[in-house]
Amino acid sequence: MIKVLFFGPVAERAGCNSLVVEYRAGLRLQALRDELAAQYAPAFALVCFVAVNGAQVHDLAQPLADGSEVAFMAKFSGG
């Protein structure tokens, strides 16, 4: 099971703060992103950063472990 998190503007457009995607062997970040982006296109138009288990990830070819927490995030605007 993969826990997906949305915040702020992404959550607003997606209409939810989190969702669960079933884990399958060999699932990579790129595939997860592509699936969700098709489903939540307006939300993913804002996505700039991806974090897995709280750490930013730049290489979308990374395989995901079962139980991962993945956040698709808009550009930060804190401070």
Next chain:
Amino acid sequence: MIKVLFFGPVAERAGCNSLVVEYRAGLRLQALRDELAAQYAPAFALVCFVAVNGAQVHDLAQPLADGSEVAFMAKFSGG
């Protein structure tokens, strides 16, 4: 009458915080400085800045008006 002010390290070496010099027509800052520097040599070794009536003066050829307040000051060390 010219009022002369010393502060901090200059006052410590001069042994006083202020003194009065009699005014004479045509008295220039340079002459006042030279006289006092002869009298208070160790104090004047520290003097970096001169102010007349609270404003820094760079041109020592400036004539002094009667009643002026002249400060001979060491390098500042506030802040």
Next chain:
Amino acid sequence: MSAAVRIQIEDFSQDDEIDAMRGSSKRIGGIATFLGCARDFSEGREVSEISFEAYGSMALAEMNALRSEAIEKFALIDARIVHRIGTVKGGDNIVFIAAGAEHRAAAFDACRWLIDELKARVPIWKKEITPEGDSWVVPHP
């Protein structure tokens, strides 16, 4: 004693933060701080409130990492970072950064670096609430 890095709903006191920092060492010669405040006006629109949302666990971890990096990079004696979440009004405090060093140059450099990095690296998002409606702020690239 409060932690040196916090995300909180409540307001904070600069005096308390400075006292906490100063308690850590009498070798601090200069403390540079930055206080970010809610403006009642942004890009020509009146703003009545600003609301902040954070990816809390990641934001706190990034802020702690920033603090450690700054202490190392600028040879600080101490640093503190506090960011509010929830809703604040015009004029209210949003973020506070303090950098304490033996001399002022390092304190200034570190404080500026910390707020720049915080804006770039810490997952917090801001929504401006205006009389014409709400909108999430999308920073300029």
Next chain:
Amino acid sequence: MSAAVRIQIEDFSQDDEIDAMRGSSKRIGGIATFLGCARDFSEGREVSEISFEAYGSMALAEMNALRSEAIEKFALIDARIVHRIGTVKGGDNIVFIAAGAEHRAAAFDACRWLIDELKARVPIWKKEITPEGDSWVVPHP
């Protein structure tokens, strides 16, 4: 309400200064401050107290001029400068500068400029009181 530029024996509160500044406008987005503190150690010697003497009338006039120049030069919304005189102990406050602007870059630039200019232009002298005796500080050129 206290004046925006002061020379005083008493300590000051950073919160009070910031509140006073913020009372002046809700368009302030960032306030950069610098707090200079007495260190208990200077160039290898233990320092128990520091005493400050000012050419009061000139110092206050210069500080007011610095504030006006900074507001103009950096388009600040407000600025405050407080310097203590008399004797302070290790860890005590000496000087406080706050610069408030719409955006942070101007606030940082102005705050740094103000403390640099204050050190160069304001007639205040510092004496370090150490277990081995007192000495007036002569700044490096």
